[in-house]
Amino acid sequence: MDPTKKRPVLSPQLAELRLEIETASHKAISIGKGLSPAQLTQRPQPDKWSIADCLTHLNITSKEYVTLLSAAIEGAPRNIPSSARPFKIGLMGKLFKWTLEPPPRFRTPTPAKFQPISLPPQDNALFMFLNLQEQLTAIVVRADGVAIDHIKVQSPFSRRMKYNVFAALNIVMAHERRHLWQAEQVRKELGIQRTHEMRSAERE
Numbered sequence: 001m002d003p004t005k006k007r008p009v010l011s012p013q014l015a016e017l018r019l020e021i022e023t024a025s026h027k028a029i030s031i032g033k034g035l036s037p038a039q040l041t042q043r044p045q046p047d048k049w050s051i052a053d054c055l056t057h058l059n060i061t062s063k064e065y066v067t068l069l070s071a072a073i074e075g076a077p078r079n080i081p082s083s084a085r086p087f088k089i090g091l092m093g094k095l096f097k098w099t100l101e102p103p104p105r106f107r108t109p110t111p112a113k114f115q116p117i118s119l120p121p122q123d124n125a126l127f128m129f130l131n132l133q134e135q136l137t138a139i140v141v142r143a144d145g146v147a148i149d150h151i152k153v154q155s156p157f158s159r160r161m162k163y164n165v166f167a168a169l170n171i172v173m174a175h176e177r178r179h180l181w182q183a184e185q186v187r188k189e190l191g192i193q194r195t196h197e198m199r200s201a202e203r204e
Helices: 012-032 051-074 091-100 125-142 165-203
Strands: 152-154 162-164
Touching: 012 051, 012 125, 012 165, 051 125, 051 152, 051 165, 091 162, 091 165, 125 165, 152 165, 162 165
Parallel strands: none
Antiparallel strands: 152 162
16 A cells, blocks of 8 residues: 555544454464465364465455445445444344454354365465455445445355345454454464474474
8 A cells, every 4th residue: 555645534434444454454464474385374284274274265255245345335326425324234244243253152164165275275365365455445445425234235155144235344354353363373373383393303
């Protein structure tokens, strides 16, 4: 992001979402800092996700939401002031967001189309994640002046689940926090493994 470029003024709720996106981006950079591509793609166990897997899962999900939310906002009328009233997340959105916040309260199977573990190691996952974060920020900016809590979208995860666009943006951010937390735990676990390996090597 160009630091000299003036940021659009947004309503408080959209400004908060933009801040959450930026915070998640900084978190991802911090998690990947100092790690080699081999370390980013290293899985603690064969059936556990690596840091890159966590980011790849977020990238797959964000691509779905970027397409979904872009279309929903582009087709919406822009006839309300951005500060006219606070957006409502709705019961479904509030519940889904709550279930996603870290640390995980519930563990549910990841649908096959969102699974990263069957893909080749994605050592460029962080770069792709940051690029998609910029696209999500652009969506938040375009949402200003749109009654996004009146626009319903179908969840990419379940055909039976629908919620409004404001809820969807909050769900995306809760989902990012969940898997960035997971990536952070992977980094800690690999750090412990490296410490054990170094101590074992010293004893040999």
